[in-house]
Amino acid sequence: MTQWVYSFGAGHNEGRAEMRDLLGGKGANLAEMAAIGLPVPPGFTITTAVCTEFYKNDRRYPEALAGQVRAALARVEQATGRTFGDRHKPLLVSVRSGARVSMPGMMDTVLNLGLNDATVEGLTNASGDARFAWDSYRRFIQMYGSVVLGVDHHRFEEIIEHVKLDEDATEDTALTAQDWHRVVAAYKDMIEEETKKPFPQDPEDQLWGAIGAVFGSWMNPRAITYRRLHDIPAEWGTAVNVQAMVFGNMGNDCATGVCFTRNPSTGENVFYGEFLVNAQGEDVVAGIRTPQPLSEAQAKPGETSMERALPAAYKELLHVRETLEKHYQDMQDIEFTVEKNKLYMLQTRSGKRTAAASLRIAVEMAQDGLIDEKEAVRRVNPASLDQLLHPTLDPKAARQVFAKGLPASPGAAVGAVVFSADEAESRAAKGEAVILVRIETSPEDIHGMHAARGILTTRGGMTSHAAVVARGMGRPCVAGAGGIAVDYGAQTLSAGGRMVRAGETITLDGASGEVFVGAMPMIEPQLSGDFAVLMGWADSHRRLKVRANAETPLDAETARKFGAEGIGLCRTEHMFFDPARIGAVRQMIMAHDEAGRRAALERLLPFQRQDFVALFRIMAGLPVTIRLLDPPLHEFLPHGAQEIAEVASALGQDVAAMERRVAELAEANPMLGHRGCRLGISYPEIYEMQARAIFEGALAVAEETGAAPVPEIMIPLVGTRRELEITRAQIERVAGEVFAAAGRTLTYSIGTMIELPRAALIADAIAESADFFSFGTNDLTQTTFGLSRDDAGKFLPHYVESGILPKDPFVSLDIEGVGALVRMATKKGRRVKPAIKLGICGEHGGDPASIAFCESVGLDYVSCSPYRVPVARLAAAQAALGAKGDRTA
Structure with a gap:
């Protein structure tokens, strides 16, 4: 029989930390804390597999689940000496969610479950405090009514405020047992009015209602949004944790709190957290009462620390802090309750932290020998580095x-x-x-x-x-x-x-x-200290080179500052939008003959040459991949009467002729039209001008600096071997002319961008004329899916939310389809030319999941936008190390 329920606490621990996929993070860590001797109230975990079955079978549970829950509940009753639903010594439980990856606040919780009109009297007698018992009952009805029965939260608040007004009370703590009795009665009346049913009095009905609500909350809008933002698969599901209640709201020798073993904002190795005397867990995070500091050193005038108020429990909490951090070898986020001066641990998990804190914690733990350098590199979420790369x-x-x-x-x-x-x-x-x-x-x-x-x-x-x-x-x-x-x-x-x-x-x-x-x-940020140390470790372990997509000096300088090892994509068409150049570009495109085009290109040559000189200087001998002109023509055509008139005047033609020329060049689908190498073959003088600018600029920088640049000339949109052969011959001829005139040569290479499925399919034939492949995965995604990147935003989010696609394929590489083409082209290319250089230059080059794929395929480099270079460096190291687990920054 499948085991759907795992017990923990009171010496009966069926789970362990490594079982988080099955038990969720909370359930696995409760079992682990109990196993290492920490004070954990007994309970049990209903596994994530039940959640999967629940949604697979129209929200029905496995047949054996009810019996296993009853048996586990009986163990809790035996451990506590209390009985679920008993009117004299009632067992109360909490029901909490627990996904395998922490999702703070996204799913539902119910506390004090098991209270009803009879057991509240038993709680009163057992505690000797009627106010505490009735306050707990109203808390349970309020939470259960909102979470399970779907009653708006404000309806409960309205009732409390009305009672406060009657009693002239400003705080909940001023209300008496009789006041809470009135609140409970009003709550039950309101719930019956809202739901047409009385509030459930059977504790077993309450339990299954809460379990269903927790499983149901896995698919609530906020949880779905959180999963989408953090790339958490819906099929993982959540566990449900049922645990004996301990009470932090039974008096001034009770408390509840949340703490971190280190500062989650800065990473400083200091105990960090807050607590409230005489409170339940929701009071700390709700902000209704002002939390107090843990230590006396952190207390400000007028504040009372836990160290002073509950010294014995605080001392034990310090021991727990040290134990958990050493055991888990990571900064922990802890929830605790103190009942009658006794400390209980309710949760531990790897704490959410800022990028700066993540770096500091990883580096200091490695330097202290708690983890090694490889684990430190694995620990930091590459995407979080973006927090450090922008101004303060x-x-x-x-x-x-x-x-x-x-x-x-x-x-x-x-x-x-x-x-x-x-x-x-x-x-x-x-x-x-x-x-x-x-x-x-x-x-x-x-x-x-x-x-x-x-x-x-x-x-x-x-x-x-x-x-x-x-x-x-x-x-x-x-x-x-x-x-x-x-x-x-x-x-x-x-x-x-x-x-x-x-x-x-x-x-x-x-x-x-x-x-x-x-x-x-x-x-601007200063990328030194812990950042520099961790990135140094990352660089020592990664195999993939990291380049940047850049065509301006500012982008190139930013890329170098962030550790780029060259330029992987210089999009030359971006250089032509400058107001000083766009006129000449339009004249070149609109010209009716070669002479007109060459005249316009002659005006552009000095600009292009200087562009490449600037990039070669900044990159100082590193490779620079320059993609020859690849403009969808519609981006450069003159628009409006004034622009058409300006081009007509410059070319010495009348406006009507220009208007006819615009109509001739207009395309129904310009992204699949006369662009890339097709334009270079139709008008070879364009690529000849660019090649001349590249070689003349490279020679000038070589003479100036003594370090020869490494130009890599990339032919765009190749779909046949012959297209590459024709354009390569053009470039080699120009190189010969420039080198002969200068009396000097330099090393260069010619390759192509693989951005069409046909190019991937015949990569072996194309490789015979290519020195390198650069996968243009932006366009390859468009042409593989038959999607327009500019238009797909209208429906792709729905596809992702509906599970049709796991992720937006323009954000994270589609491994199944586009990735298969990349893998095929890599094998075919290397079969013909084992030493062919292979890279990726779409924005996928900065996406950690896509980088892991590039590592698995064996590409030589990734190229991404300048600000994503550090992200790519760390992700490449993690890909080489086989990173895994929940990176919490």
Whole structure:
């Protein structure tokens, strides 16, 4: 019989940390903590395999599940001495989700399950505290009603506020047992009115309702969005963890808290976290009460640390911190509860952290011998490096602080104020920079948090939902800015007598917690310290070379700064859009004969030569792959009467003739039209001019610097062997002429971009005339799928959300289809020419998953945009090392 349920705690641990795929991260780590002797309340895990079966079989459970759950629950009853549903000594449980990869706040939880009108009296007698018992009952009804029964959260808040008003109370803590009794009665009446059914009193019905809600939350919108943003497959599913309740809200000798074994923002090796006396877990992250620091050293005037309030539990927590970090060899995110001065561990997981923290933690752990250099390289998520490569606030700039909160996630962000996640997403989709401002964020805000440049909340601490999610996303965040008043209705935020309206610009400094009105100046990042150390380790382990796609001096210089080992794609058509050149380009295209084209090209030659001189200088002897002109003609045709008249005047022709010429050159599908080598074969003088500019520029730089550049001339859009033979002969003839005139030569190579399926299919024939292949996977994806990259955005997101495609194929390489063509062309090319150089120059060259594929195929290099060069360097190292696991930065 398949085992669907695994017990943990009280000496009966059926799981272990390595079983996270089956038990989820939470379940696997609860079993592991219990196994190494940490105080874990007993419970059991319903596996992720049940979630898979649940969705496969129309939300029905495996037949054996109910019996296994009853047996596991009986073990918990035996361990605790309490009975589920008993009116005298009731066992209460929590029901929590637990995917194999941490998804903080995305799925549902129910606490205090097992309470009803009878067991609440048993809890009162057992605890001796009627207020605690009835507060726990109202918490359970509120959570169960919202999570399981689908009642809007605000309906419960309205009832509490009404009772507070009657009692003239400002805080929940001021309400008595009788007040909570009234709240419970009102809750039950409201739920029956909303759902047409009474609130369930049978604890077993409650349990299965909560289990179903947790499995159901795997497919809720916020979880789907989170999985899409973090590339988590839907088929992984979630586990459900059922665990005996321990209570942090039974008095001042009780508490609950969240902590990290190191600072998740900076990576500093200090204990970091918050706790609340007399509280349950949801109180810490909700931001309704102000959390307190763990240690006395971190306490500010007026704050009470856990070290002072609960010294014995704090001392044990320090021991747990040391034990867990050594055991897992990684920074841990811990949840704990203290009940009557006894510490209980409710969760540990690899903590979400910023990129800067991830680097520091990995480097310091390696330097301290806790892990080795290879593991340090594997640990850091390459995509997270983007957080470090962009400007931060200039510390020398004059600062007038609007307000200050907690530095919840570092980095700086400038943007227009928006007050809703939906607006953040819609405005960001239009290219606008926005700052999402909320009183507090909830999991439903996930899409807007991802779209925003930064996040500002007026409630919540350093472990609040906003802080944890922002750090995981790499978004700057200022949390708990209590001095700011947010008015959603008026769409304003105010502080110190100053008001900012929706749409106005503010700046966040997530490193200091400061908020400024207007846009603050930025400075470039300094890529040294831990970054330099880790990248040095990565470079020592990677095999793939990393080049950059660049055609301007600024891009080339940026690429060199980030460690590029050459240029893998210089798109020469991008050089021709400059206002000083576009006129000559249009004259060349619109000319009726070769003489007209050559006249225009003669004007372009000095520009082109200087372009290549600049790139060759910056790259200082590194390879530079130059793609000859590949313009869809429509991008260069004159548009409008004025532009047509200007070209007509320059060519000495009348406007009517030019209009006819524009009509002649217009194409129904220009991306598959007269472009690439087809244009070079029709008008060979174009490629002759470019080849001359390349060789003359290279010779000039060789003479100037003594280091000869390494030009690699790439012929675009080749689909037949003969196309490459013709264009190669043109280039070699020009090279001979330039070298003869200069009395000097230099080494160069000629290859092609593989961007058509036919080119991949006949790669062996093409290889006979090519020194290298560069896979242009942007166009190869378009031509393989029959998709227009410019138009597919209208429906591709739906394809990904619906599971038709696992990812957007323009973002991450389609291994099954496009990848098969790359693999085939690689084998065919190397069969003919074993030493042929092979690379990839589409933007897939900066995508870690695509880079792993390039490593598996055996390509020689990847090329990507300059700012993705460090990402590619680290991803290439991880591909060589066989990286695996949950990288949490």
